[in-house]
Amino acid sequence: MQYYYWLGGICRGNLGRSLVYKEDVSALIGKRLPVTVHLGLVSLFISVSLGITAGIVSAVTRGSFLDQLITLLANVGVAIPTFWLGIMGIYFFGLKLGWLPIWGYTSPFQNFWLSTRQLVMPAVCLAVVPLAMMTRQSRSSMLEVIRQDYIRTARSKGLKERAVIMRHALKNALILIITLIGLQVASLFSGSVLVETVFNIPGVGRLLVNAVFSKDFVVVQACVLVVAALVAVVNLATDIAYGWLDPRMRQG
């Protein structure tokens, strides 16, 4: 019965009241969600842009030293635990070298420079695993596409290798890569739970962790709901991107 009350509340935009903070959950999440989204977007940008680039370079120079190096780094990257990386980052860049602040979050609209400096380490830490996966996926997608007949056709037309890769291969490879981007967003949320805790960032991830520890089930429920909704939206976006990239998906 309680569940129906809760469902009814959601339909009216009411996520309930936190047991611990004595505040509306929607207000709690409303304050923290932009933080997580900011962190997530920066991480996503890092992992997607670098990952695809590294993957392509690796595939095109297949078998070279560079390819082997990138593949090695990617394999290491997938295996690194995010929280360990965060702690190491804090130790070296924060405490030893003093280059970057070790914790906290400031809105970029308030103080852009401080915000960026604070965000660099957490965003990079959060990006490492998706970046490594992105690199591996891009490399294998690209290798898959390069073997195709139409790439041979493109070469037979006398196109420069650059045009063959950028015009003919990349768009086809992206169709395969985009699937992973969708999945990455989901894993970024779980990663943000760790990173926000390590760097003491007031985002949804840390809210969730604290709620779990203080048995604040109303907040836990709401956080899970919001994250699930966001993941669903991202999946919709990737499906739309398919249609845009692959004319075979467009059916009029």
Next chain:
Amino acid sequence: MAHLLEVKNLRTYFHTEAGLVKAVDGVSFHLDEREIIGVVGESGCGKSVSQLSMLQLIPTPPGEIVSGEVLFEEANLLDYRQNSPQLRAIRGGKIGFIFQEPMTSLNPVLTVTRQITEVLELHLKMEKHAAQSRALELLKLVGIPDAARRMNDYPHQFSGGMRQRVMIAMALSCNPKVLIADEPTTAVDVTIQAQLLEVMKEMVERFRSSLVIVTHNLGLVARYVQRIYVMYAGRVVESGTVKEIFGDRRHPYTIGLLKSVPRLDQTKSERLVPIEGLPPNQMNMPPNCAFLPRCPYRIARCEREAWPILRPAGGKHFVACHVDVDVKERARETARS
């Protein structure tokens, strides 16, 4: 007279995990101006690889062009590096390629027009707009119905035959001297095959190009080509004019090949005769004739001696066989009747 295109002693090997495969092992052929030739043989005989090797379009590794010369316009194309500007200028510009599978050989995410205009922009330095109207013209020429409406369609929206027409338009867009069609009709059904060959013939005549048709169907190309090269296990085993090959075939493989193709003038009771045995495994090939295990005419000399080189058999006819099959064949024919 110098030939338009001459390939001398081409060898292309593939280094596979299982061992060395001599896909093309000393192939020579030539093509004259405005000539149509056929390169015929079964799957894996090296006919496609020999064509791709000319423009260094085989993947390296595992492939390697070991030796040979490809003489075209007073240059040896094998002297150029794989993606050198000189070689790229010839690919698509002077020598056009049509591939076997029109489904997979066209890029699925680019419109057909874009795939034609990029060649025009590259080789003829055309402006985007001029290239587009030229592409439309080409699509009309190869017989795409309603070309103006369909020029912005993607390959998957066309049927197999229409896609191959797009391929033809693309390969011919820069008015190349040579057009190489690698099994152009294998992926389409029989009624379309003839149409496509007609289109190709018409186009090379219009564009004053020469054409190489690579195929496994000897009967199909007979009407269109002037000369034929028959390949087996990476070598040319017989070559000559259509008349010489059909009227006076000498090599046991050619004889077998023609017996295994149905003919309209055959009576119903006559059965097709397949060539016995399997194509050779091109790894660790014995030094003697590769057709030996399947050859019904073999003699002791074939076992002892190395694979014979092509020897003249009158006119433009060349054959690589120790046995003078002609005589035996006639004897058999008479014995049967």
